[in-house]
Amino acid sequence: xxxxxxxxxxxxxxxxxxxxxxxxxxxxxxxxxxxxxxxxxxxxxxxxxxxxxxxxxxxxxxxxxxxxxxxxxxxxxxxxxxxxxxxxxxxxxxxxxxxxxxxxxxxxxxxxxxxxxxxxxxxxxxxxxxxxxxxxxxxxxxxxxxxxxxxxxxxxx
Amino acid sequence: xxxxxxxxxxxxxxxxxxxxxxxxxxxxxxxxxxxxxxxxxxxxxxxxxxxxxxxxxxxxxxxxxxxxxxxxxxxxxxxxxxxxxxxxxxxxxxxxxxxxxxxxxxxxxxxxxxxxxxxxxxxxxxxxxxxxxxxxxxxxxxxxxxxxxxxxxxxxx
Numbered sequence: 026x027x028x029x030x031x032x033x034x035x036x037x038x039x040x041x042x043x044x045x046x047x048x049x050x051x052x053x054x055x056x057x058x059x060x061x062x063x064x065x066x067x068x069x070x071x072x073x074x075x076x077x078x079x080x081x082x083x084x085x086x087x088x089x090x091x092x093x094x095x096x097x098x099x100x101x102x103x104x105x106x107x108x109x110x111x112x113x114x115x116x117x118x119x120x121x122x123x124x125x126x127x128x129x130x131x132x133x134x135x136x137x138x139x140x141x142x143x144x145x146x147x148x149x150x151x152x153x154x155x156x157x158x159x160x161x162x163x164x165x166x167x168x169x170x171x172x173x174x175x176x177x178x179x180x181x182x
Numbered sequence: 183x184x185x186x187x188x189x190x191x192x193x194x195x196x197x198x199x200x201x202x203x204x205x206x207x208x209x210x211x212x213x214x215x216x217x218x219x220x221x222x223x224x225x226x227x228x229x230x231x232x233x234x235x236x237x238x239x240x241x242x243x244x245x246x247x248x249x250x251x252x253x254x255x256x257x258x259x260x261x262x263x264x265x266x267x268x269x270x271x272x273x274x275x276x277x278x279x280x281x282x283x284x285x286x287x288x289x290x291x292x293x294x295x296x297x298x299x300x301x302x303x304x305x306x307x308x309x310x311x312x313x314x315x316x317x318x319x320x321x322x323x324x325x326x327x328x329x330x331x332x333x334x335x336x337x338x339x
Contacts, residue, residue, distance in 0.1 A: 065222065159316075
């Protein structure tokens with residue numbers, strides 16, 4: 026049996042950070058008003074979706090890294106695009122810091138996140154990334170509906 | 183240095199197959215007509231997005247596993263929901279077969295896919311999965327716009 030990893034811990038982090046860079050570009054594409062007001066079919070605005078991502082990334086990783094159990098708190102007083110982008114950028118070094126604090130050995134441990142969701146740590150982290158891709162894809166439809174060209178999906182490499 | 187992998191090759195495959203199960207549920211939620219006709223902002227229909235996913239998954243993995251270089255061919259004559267679901271299901275064992283043929287040692291090799299895109303094999307495979315999540319997220323907006331409840335995003339575990 027080979028033990029060569031198909032992806033290292035740091036590569037997984039870089040993969041996520043590259044996705045966060047693309048999500049930042051998607052946020053930037055929205056006009057201020059539509060970022061906070063536009064949606065389709067009763068869904069949340071893209072600002073609200075981005076705030077959910079912020080409420081998961083650092084708090085989720087911090088909970089895992091420090092073995093704390095805090096409830097999920099999606100509330101946020103962010104009300105401008107500049108503030109949203111600032112929070113986005115402030116989260117980046119914290120994501121790196123907490124992610125790096127989680128040893129490889131723990132990735133297959135089960136962890137109950139936000140006092141509710143019990144998955145292995147690798148599955149939590151994949152969920153964080155997948156959820157971001159999912160909601161950003163929704164933001165792309167909002168942009169298209171607003172006649173705005175979204176960033177290229179592959180613009181992460 | 184620890185060499186314990188944060189995710190094994192088989193776990194990555196299972197992760198993808200679970201996402202494919204969710205995408206299948208999303209396809210099933212569409213009424214026949216809207217699957218092939220509805221879209222927003224000039225985008226492709228969800229059937230066309232799903233056909234793109236089919237044109238990537240097995241052909242992409244087969245190219246990597248067999249070291250062939252074929253051009254990307256998104257054309258498909260699928261014209262009914264039943265046929266789309268059948269192709270979806272027929273792809274599943276082939277994805278498993280070709281994925282399993284790629285040894286761990288190759289995941290960090292660069293590979294030029296469809297004669298065009300040069301990435302490491304792990305990045306190609308992450309791209310396949312991410313692209314599916316991205317387009318399925320767009321399908322969720324179509325469903326919401328059609329007043330149809332999408333499947334739960336977490337309904338993969």
